Amino acid sequence: LLKTHKQPEGVLCVSSQKALEIFPVFANRLEYSKEEKKLVITLHNLQQSDNDVYVCAAVLNNSFLFSVSQRGTMVMVKG
Structure with missing residues (x-):
């Protein structure tokens, strides 16, 4: 699972x-x-820094190439 837009980073x-x-x-x-x-x-205890689009990705043969799903889930934390 990856965060993709605001601050790209791995999640899981x-x-x-x-x-x-x-x-x-x-x-x-x-x-x-x-x-x-x-x-x-x-995901629990969401924070505003968690706002982003989350997508699933598949690593191919331990390389840096991955196939990202065309669809993701947008998370917006209010408060």
Whole structure:
């Protein structure tokens, strides 16, 4: 999962080998569940700095190339 517009950065990385990396800015604020090809991600304690468009991406053969989904989810925190 990537933040893409305001400040591009990684959020969560899950591989087919079950390896997991939650990037530090979302430590203790993210949970996920994985069933076969379905991944559910929940972000908690959202902050205004979390405002962005979030997209899923696939790393190809451990390279820097990735295929980004055409659709994303816009998150806007008010308050």
